[in-house]
Amino acid sequence: MKIPEISLPRVVILGGGFAGLNIAKRIDTKHYQVVMVDRHNYHTFQPLLYQVATSGLEPDSIAYPLRKTFADKKRFHFRMAEVKSVDESTKIVQTSIGDIRYDHLIIATGARSNYFGMENVERNAMPMKTLTQSLDLRSLILQNFEKALYCNDINEQKRLMTFVIVGGGPTGVELAGALAELKTQVLPTDYPDLDLRDMEIHLVEAAPKVLSAMSDHASRKADRFLDKMGVHLWMNTFVKDYDGQTVITSEREIPAETLIWAAGVMGAPIQGLNASKIGAANRIIVNTKCEVEGADNVYAVGDVSLMATKNFPKGLPMLGSVAMQQGTMLAKNFNAMAKGKKTREFKYKDKGTMATIGRNRAVVDLPFYKFSGTFAWFTWMFVHLMLLAGFRNRVVTFINWAWGYLRYDQANRLIVRTYRRNKGEVLEQNDV
Template sequence: MEQMRQITLNIPPTTKPRVVIVGAGFGGLNAAKNLPDDKFQVVLFDKHNYHTFQPLLYQVASAALQPDAIAGPLRNLFHNTKDFHFRMLRVLSVDPLTNTINTSAGSLQYDYLILSSGAKTNYFGNENMQRFALPLKTIPDALNMRSHLMQIFEWASLNANPALKEHMLNIVLVGAGPTGVEMAGAFSELRRYVLPKDYPVLDFSKMKIYLLEGMDRVLPPMHPKSSARAQRYLEKMGVIIKLNAMVQDYDGETITLKNGEQIKSFFVVWSAGVMGEVLPGIPKEWTERGRILTDPFCRAIGSSNIFAIGDIALMKLEDYPRGHPGVAQPAIQMGKYVAKNLFALHRNETVKPFKYFDKGSLATVGRGKAVADLPGDIHLGGRLAWLIWLFVHVNFLVSFRNKLLVLANWAWNLFTFDKGNRLIIRPYIRKGDEKSKTVFAENQVGS
């Protein structure tokens, strides 16, 4: 057996410059799609075989969409390109001196390297948070969250203790960025339209949805007008918003704030921060707080052929002294920019520096309720903002197939006020969660 194993990357030799891309998020995907394969050999690495449309992950988590609707099989996207090579594997390290990237399936020389590995959840060192709270960065995360939520309601149906039953229904969302706000809205709609019909034995008027934010307003990256509007929508929908609220601890059942306040909940979502994870081998001087410092050409400072785009990149400009916002648009635009300029750079031709075109920010709170900051200091709310949100998101989904599925799901949800994907098909997983094990283990079903 052992001698039969000959793991290899199996990338054909080439006379063209070879571009290796690490990560198939918005940045990597757009770089890969826009690099002409007659000029370059393009190699894409990712640990999944699909691209995740992250802005809609919360809809999978809240049972409005099925996972397949927001995932694009990567190999599908490159059926018509010849010198393109996707490999599903783990990238281990890079050696900038020898232009070598090392992976779980072997090493490869590159001419150009594009790092677009994105960001991961940042718990700011809070180990209990990491153990007990639910992250939302991947499709398995979203499926786990959906299953965990539904499982809690099933368990609550089987619990006779009024106190426990009441706080079993509570939801706590930490972080009122777009993800937190959109989840708060989605769960609030579930509570209003769906859950009372599903669980007649539970009293959902007792279910509390908390949205905690460390800053002094929701949607801190957006305009204060939009923040105020979103807050009004959420409060109307019965979401309890706590601003300037810092989380101190969570033991799987009780979350404690820095001011001493305690909230009981078995369902705590952590979307309060992300961090980059720099590939081993990248010199420390090139990085700052887990992100790779780049020049205005998306090139890692100190390197001539390594690029960083999207959340992993930190391009400090006058307009963006702390880098570009960690959303899809900068990643998409950087991906396209790098692809477009690589050929010129390769021939030592002059290229223009990257310029971010801010198309604005959107966040949806619920049916017919959204907020939009548009270029020209325009700040919209209500149905109009929601229609813009709908149009933009359907339009951005990577493949036609997904658009159809999303539309079918949403049309159904709109007409019926239902969310149809309330299946518990993942095992109940909160790693190391001994406490909830003792509460629930005897009734461990549904996986």
């Protein structure tokens, strides 16, 4: 029996990240027509962006075309568009390709970098939230070394080879580790004329320790790994200003051409929502069913949502696993509603967290077991391979990793993009 699509309630999902993807996969389109809107035509596997930035993986390996994901799903429509705003009274989303009417609106627009109001830092730092930003960062890192080669001023040369990473969470730690491996394994053969002892990697973190969301064991181990790999750690330290030349922290000034911002993220909600629904870190306040209270059939999931639970009274952390689980829960609730069944509240199941620092060096926190080192590293790789979308992506990523493991080499050090950061010009999140 062909279901007349027009008569079904229309669910509009804004964003094809972990949350949006999981909803779309699980929602039953016998009962709903689904429209997904994203400004990219692909899903990005954000946990591996840092490997694109450090020449370890090619961008195609960690992205997956959204149309392809849902090619077999009936009554599913993908729209590549920029979301402009929402009008709750008429139930319309305004986008760059026109208005889209909704019956149910799911906001899964994720997070963006939070510079805490420091305009200079925003203007001059490199973010790493999207595929294109990671590619830009890759080119910038390599271009700095090309520039350093022709630099006669020894201080300027050192400044070009100094990288300051702000934020000691998983992204910052993994990036610092990857840069440290570039320094010892790859760059000496590429730039024999440079004295790579002058390459410095600084990791700045406002909290007293790295990976503060993980266990003490993980923090301590990661700290030791990074220290061994020659990363300068600045705990209890925060960045105050950056003019593109020198990073000013609460502890000291660090002359550096590159400041990578992995410190803070904030929700990226859409315009037009009633402002009173926005909570801390710009996230949309939802109840435990991801419903935006007071709004009519509007939901928020993943990083952009702020859901307080018993264990997390200040809101669940902005993690991929939370986004995935919320997406699954919301899809199930939609399916239940369609059948007149009871909907359920969200319960976060902590499946563990992990971070890799380098070859044979990772930390894994499982709910009842914490470990680190070589086995943790292989665990990290296996889990991330399995989480990647698409068999081809897994194979290509596996080859790249195996290659790097056997040859101590990163294959993809091409400067493909022109260096597009213009100092003194604020990059629009959507512009890059």
